[in-house]
Amino acid sequence: MGAQFTGVEFWDFCQDNLIDVYYSIAHPRCNGQVECANGMVLQSIKSRIFDDASKYATKWLRELPHVIWGLRTQKSSAIGYTPFFMVYSSEAILPSNVAFGARRIQYYEEGEAERSWQVNIDSLEEQRVAALLQHACHEQQIRHYHDRNIKERSFNVGEYNQPGTCTN
Known part of the structure; x- marks a missing residue:
């Protein structure tokens, strides 16, 4: 951790501004x-x-x-949803949707929107589980991508050379 986060000035600033500092090493x-x-x-x-x-x-x-x-409002490849959707269980209405008259703007009805919102709330847990599964699959793909060039090596006692030494 840098000295800028351990100095007296930092802690005085946090205390003066009622900021609780928690360090996570877990x-x-x-x-x-x-x-x-x-x-x-x-x-x-x-x-x-x-x-x-x-x-x-x-x-x-x-x-x-x-x-x-x-x-x-950008869809994440890791989970397949936008962060906005994960919080509000509905996709955001973008300014471009309003400016260019997207279907969901043109055919908006208050009663239908309320019913649709309730359906979204009811299926939110399923969508979060789907996002969790998508995220796990994404992590596996990343792990596979990074591990593809790893070659297994085994060492016997005495075979490992210290850095900076040569073997001829």
Whole structure:
């Protein structure tokens, strides 16, 4: 852990702002997921704000909500659903749907929408299980992809060379 998270200034800041700090070493894979998500946000912001003609010191503040919205409404290959759907059990109505008159906008009826919403709520658990199964399958595919070039090697006592030594 870096010194920026162990110094007195950091802890004073957290205490002054009523921030509880918890470090998780039990789930190191989660840190990778967070890093991946942060990387996607940063990459999206960089591609939206880069402009040689203007300074973009504060432009990222205007673009961040659009980037987050885009990531929340983008279907995940790992689970087969959008994060928005996993939270609200319905797909988001995008601004382009409104602007170009998508079917679900053109034929919207309040009563039918209420019934459809109830059906979505009732089947939410099934969809979450399906997402969990899709995620497990996705992890197996990734594991298979990474393991395909691994060759099994066995070592006997005395065969392992220390780094920096040569065997001739």
